[in-house]
Amino acid sequence: MDKRSVLLKGNLRQYVMVIALIVVIIFFQILTGGVLLKPLNISNLISQNAYILVLAIGMLLCILTGGNVDLSVGSVAGFVGAISAIMMLKMNIPVLPTVIVSLLIGFLIGCWQGFWIAYVGVPAFIATLAGMLIFRGLTLVVLQGTSLAPLPDGYTFMASGFIPDFTGAGKLNILSIFLGIIASVLYVLREVNNRRNKKKYGFETSSSQAFIAQIVAIVAVINAFTISLASYKGIPMVLVVVIVLILIYSFITTKTIPGRHIYAYGGNMKAAQLSGVNTKKVMFWVYANMGLLAALAGVIFTGRLNSATPKSGQNFEMDAIAACFIGGASTSGGVGTVVGAMVGGLLMGVLNNGMSIMGISIDWQQAIKGFVLLAAVAFDVYSKSKSK
Structure with a gap:
C-alpha cells in the first residue's frame, strides 16, 4: 500500500464529510438560484447554527467516551435561557453578571449529572434522560408558561451583533x-x-x-x-465565539493529557484503567463541560431569539448528536474530531437553510435529516467492517 493510500484510509471519514459538505453547498446554490451563498444568507446561516455547533463540541466529548450522549442539553439550554431572562428583566441584574451566573448554573448542572453517571454508576442515557425531563419541567415552572422579552442589547450582542x-x-x-x-x-x-x-x-x-x-x-x-x-x-460576534471554542477544544483533545485520556477511555475503558487513567474523573468532567457548553448555547439562542420561551431548546440534543455522527464520530467511542463535528453541524445547517429557502416543509426536512444521519452511521459501520 503506497503513501497516498495510507493517508486516504486514515482520514477517510473527514475527506468524505468535507466532500459531502461541498457537494451539498453546490447543490443548493444551484437550486436556490444563488441565494444560499449571498452574504446576508451566509451571516444568517452562522447565527442560526452557532448554538448547535457549541453543543456539538461538548457532545463530541461525551460520544468519545464510548458512544455516550447527553439527552438533556436542549432542556438545560432552555432552562438557563429562562433563568438569565428572569435575572435581567425581573431582578434587574446587569448583563455581565447574568451571563456569568448562567454559565455557572450550567456547569453545576453538568457536575450534578456527571456525579450520577461517573460515581453512582447510572447509565448516561438514563441520567441525562432524567435531566431532560427535570429541566424541561423547571423551565415551564420558572416561566409560568409565558415568554419574557425583549432582552437588553448587551445580552443579544453575542448572538446577533457584529x-x-x-x-x-x-x-x-x-x-x-x-x-x-x-x-x-x-x-x-x-x-x-x-x-x-x-x-x-x-x-x-x-x-x-x-x-x-x-x-x-x-x-x-x-x-x-x-x-x-x-x-x-x-x-458576527457569535462566529468569533465558535472559532475560539474550536481552537480551545481542538487543542485540548489533541495536545493535552486529559484529551488523550478521553480518547483512551472510549477506545478501551479497561485498558485505560490499567494504564492509570482515572476513568470516573474523565467521565465526570466530560459531563460537567457539557453542562457549561449547554448553558452557553442557551445564552446564544435566547439572545438570538431576543426572548426566553417555554419551548426553547427542544430537539437541540438531536441536532448536536447528528452533527457529531455525521462529522465522523464513531458510535462505539474513541474516534472523532472537533473539526469533524463542525463539518457535520455545517452540513446539517446547510441542509436546513437550503430546504427552507426552497420552501420544503419542516416535516420533509426532518425526514431528510434522518436519512442523512442513517447514511453517516451506516458508513461508519461499513468502514469499520472493511478495516477488520
Missing part, C-alpha cells in the same frame, strides 16, 4: 478582510509547522503538490468567506 469596523471605510468591512488575511497566514504557518514535525519524527505526509493544493484551496475559502461577510455587516 464586530464593529473601526476603519470606517464605508460599505465594505475592511476589518473582516484584514482578519481573513491574518487567519490565512496563521493557517499556513500552522500547516507548515505540522508538516515539518511529521517529517522530523518519520510520520507519513502527503506529497508537496497535494500539500500546496490544500493550502491554496483552504486560503481561498477563508478569504472568500471573509470578503463575503465584509460585503454585508462584517464578522
Whole structure:
C-alpha cells in the first residue's frame, strides 16, 4: 500500500464529510438560484447554527467516551435561557453578571449529572434522560408558561451583533478582510509547522503538490468567506465565539493529557484503567463541560431569539448528536474530531437553510435529516467492517 493510500484510509471519514459538505453547498446554490451563498444568507446561516455547533463540541466529548450522549442539553439550554431572562428583566441584574451566573448554573448542572453517571454508576442515557425531563419541567415552572422579552442589547450582542469596523471605510468591512488575511497566514504557518514535525519524527505526509493544493484551496475559502461577510455587516460576534471554542477544544483533545485520556477511555475503558487513567474523573468532567457548553448555547439562542420561551431548546440534543455522527464520530467511542463535528453541524445547517429557502416543509426536512444521519452511521459501520 503506497503513501497516498495510507493517508486516504486514515482520514477517510473527514475527506468524505468535507466532500459531502461541498457537494451539498453546490447543490443548493444551484437550486436556490444563488441565494444560499449571498452574504446576508451566509451571516444568517452562522447565527442560526452557532448554538448547535457549541453543543456539538461538548457532545463530541461525551460520544468519545464510548458512544455516550447527553439527552438533556436542549432542556438545560432552555432552562438557563429562562433563568438569565428572569435575572435581567425581573431582578434587574446587569448583563455581565447574568451571563456569568448562567454559565455557572450550567456547569453545576453538568457536575450534578456527571456525579450520577461517573460515581453512582447510572447509565448516561438514563441520567441525562432524567435531566431532560427535570429541566424541561423547571423551565415551564420558572416561566409560568409565558415568554419574557425583549432582552437588553448587551445580552443579544453575542448572538446577533457584529464586530464593529473601526476603519470606517464605508460599505465594505475592511476589518473582516484584514482578519481573513491574518487567519490565512496563521493557517499556513500552522500547516507548515505540522508538516515539518511529521517529517522530523518519520510520520507519513502527503506529497508537496497535494500539500500546496490544500493550502491554496483552504486560503481561498477563508478569504472568500471573509470578503463575503465584509460585503454585508462584517464578522458576527457569535462566529468569533465558535472559532475560539474550536481552537480551545481542538487543542485540548489533541495536545493535552486529559484529551488523550478521553480518547483512551472510549477506545478501551479497561485498558485505560490499567494504564492509570482515572476513568470516573474523565467521565465526570466530560459531563460537567457539557453542562457549561449547554448553558452557553442557551445564552446564544435566547439572545438570538431576543426572548426566553417555554419551548426553547427542544430537539437541540438531536441536532448536536447528528452533527457529531455525521462529522465522523464513531458510535462505539474513541474516534472523532472537533473539526469533524463542525463539518457535520455545517452540513446539517446547510441542509436546513437550503430546504427552507426552497420552501420544503419542516416535516420533509426532518425526514431528510434522518436519512442523512442513517447514511453517516451506516458508513461508519461499513468502514469499520472493511478495516477488520
